[in-house]
Amino acid sequence: xxxxxxxxxxxxxxxxxxxxxxxxxxxxxxxxxxxxxxxxxxxxxxxxxxxxxxxxxxxxxxxxxxxxxxxxxxxxxxxxxxxxxxxxxxxxxxxxxxxxxxxxxxxxxxxxxxxxxxxxxxxxxxxxxxxxxxxxxxxxxxxxxxxxxxxxx
Numbered sequence: 001x002x003x004x005x006x007x008x009x010x011x012x013x014x015x016x017x018x019x020x021x022x023x024x025x026x027x028x029x030x031x032x033x034x035x036x037x038x039x040x041x042x043x044x045x046x047x048x049x050x051x052x053x054x055x056x057x058x059x060x061x062x063x064x065x066x067x068x069x070x071x072x073x074x075x076x077x078x079x080x081x082x083x084x085x086x087x088x089x090x091x092x093x094x095x096x097x098x099x100x101x102x103x104x105x106x107x108x109x110x111x112x113x114x115x116x117x118x119x120x121x122x123x124x125x126x127x128x129x130x131x132x133x134x135x136x137x138x139x140x141x142x143x144x145x146x147x148x149x150x151x152x153x
Contacts, residue, residue: 008092008148017094017148018043021072022120024050026100026141028061028068035061042115048098048141049112059102059137066099068141079152090152097145103138106130112138 008014024041027034037058039050048070052059062068073093081087103109110128113136117126 006149006151008150014094014146014148015045017074017092018072020074023072024048025071026068027070028058029065030061040116040120042112042119044115047143049115050139051113051116052137052139054137062100062102062139066101068100069095069097070141071095077152088152092148092150094146094148096143098141098143100139100141103140106133109133109138112140
């Protein structure tokens with residue numbers, strides 16, 4: 001990271017940002033072209049989970065190349081300045097790298113979907129019918145690297 005004064009090194013703060021964020025952007029490599037897609041997600045401390053239709057561009061790319069990058073951000077606030085170059089933005093962000101894996105068993109799919117539901121504030125027991133579990137693709141990203149950054153905090 002070029003600006004070490006903006007780097008977040010405390011893993012507890014990085015985890016807090018991952019738990020607070022509502023959208024995760026998944027970056028994939030489709031041959032020689034980048035592809036980024038926003039997803040609803042869950043975070044359990046070691047992995048990111050998201051769900052998808054079983055087919056489509058995102059799932060096709062992951063089947064060919066399981067290496068992914070992801071990004072989340074929170075605390076956005078525009079900081080107005082007196083001159084154009086003195087404007088800025090307050091934010092906290094996390095970027096991670098990992099490997100995406102399609103979950104296949106109903107138990108692991110259910111646990112991942114529960115994690116996504118809890119991440120977005122749902123409480124209680126969640127019931128997923130077998131047909132629902134069969135119809136949805138659920139992906140686990142095993143996190144290999146994380147970095148955090150903040151500005152204007």
